[in-house]
Structure formats: structure tokens, C-alpha cells
Amino acid sequence: MSRYPLADINALPDDIKAKVLEVQSKVGFVPNVFLGLARRPAEWRAFFAYHDALMEPESVGRTSNLSKGDREMIVTTTSAANQCLYCVVAHGALLRIYEKKPMVADQVAVNYRKATDITPRQRAMLDFAMKVCERSHEISEDDFAPCTRTASTTRTSGTSPPSRPSSGCPTASPASAACSRTPSSI
Numbered sequence: 001m002s003r004y005p006l007a008d009i010n011a012l013p014d015d016i017k018a019k020v021l022e023v024q025s026k027v028g029f030v031p032n033v034f035l036g037l038a039r040r041p042a043e044w045r046a047f048f049a050y051h052d053a054l055m056e057p058e059s060v061g062r063t064s065n066l067s068k069g070d071r072e073m074i075v076t077t078t079s080a081a082n083q084c085l086y087c088v089v090a091h092g093a094l095l096r097i098y099e100k101k102p103m104v105a106d107q108v109a110v111n112y113r114k115a116t117d118i119t120p121r122q123r124a125m126l127d128f129a130m131k132v133c134e135r136s137h138e139i140s141e142d143d144f145a146p147c148t149r150t151a152s153t154t155r156t157s158g159t160s161p162p163s164r165p166s167s168g169c170p171t172a173s174p175a176s177a178a179c180s181r182t183p184s185s186i
Helices: 014-027 032-037 043-056 068-081 086-101 104-114 120-138 140-152 172-177
Strands: none
Touching: 014 032, 014 043, 032 043, 032 086, 068 086, 068 104, 068 120, 068 172, 086 104, 104 120
């Protein structure tokens, strides 16, 4: 018997079942995390509302300075630091798709500091994300300026610089959210 038994998809509340079936139709299977969390419907709804607000901000009417690839890169990198193989594999697959670089997920999962397929802006973003993940108590105002400066000075031609949210670095919220551990059995 598993410590975290998976919910029966046919016994789920209608809203959760619809979301799970939507994901299944898109990716061809149901990720275990969906059914593992569905045992507690209120927690499932809260988790995925938070997930969507961070990883798909456009779906909740918010803009982001981070691309989908950037967000997946943060989660892949911090999941590697947290030794969550499930999240590294799942988010790494999305990272490969969004960035259109087959090796980038492997590089950031092993050691983003030596990754050759990331930009200086992404390296600064990951430096900040890892500091939030591993040493959040050391974050100071000095950490925000380099992140914003690097992001605006390394942009490609024709791209507007990211606006600086009131919290400082454009990676602050997703980076801190990306640092949660998921039970490895889910």
C-alpha cells in the first residue's frame, strides 16, 4: 500500500476530473501528481491555482517578464537542487519544448553555472532563483539591481526591456515558489 495512494479518476469532483482529462488529452497520460493531490480536492484546487498563477500568469490576467521557457528553467534548476527527480523530468521536458534547445534542461539540471545553452540574462535569473531557493535569508536590495540590469542589457534587438515590478527582480516570485519539495512518491 502506498503512503500516497492515487485518487480514482472516476471518483473525482467534476471540475478536477475535467482538468485531469484535459491534461490527459494534451499529453497522452495523467501525471501522478494530479491524482496524488486529488485525494484532497481543496488542496488540489489551491495547488493548481497557485501553479497556474506562477507558471501561466496570462491565464489569470497577469503579465510576466519571464517567458514560459524562463519559468520552466527556474523550476528545473531549483528542482535539481531540491533533488526532486519527478519535477526535473516533468519541467525539463517542457523546458526543452519552450526553449527549442534539446540539451538545455540537462545542462541546468546538472549544473546551470556551466550550461552553454543559456544567455547571460538567464544565468543571472538562475543565480537569483538559486539564492532564493538555498539562501533566502541572505537576499538584500543589492540582489535586485544586477538581475534587472543584466536582464535589460542582454536583451535581443527589438525586444523591450522587462519592467521592474515593485518587488524588484522579475524572477522573485516564481523563483521562491519553485523551491518547494514534492514527495518523491507522487
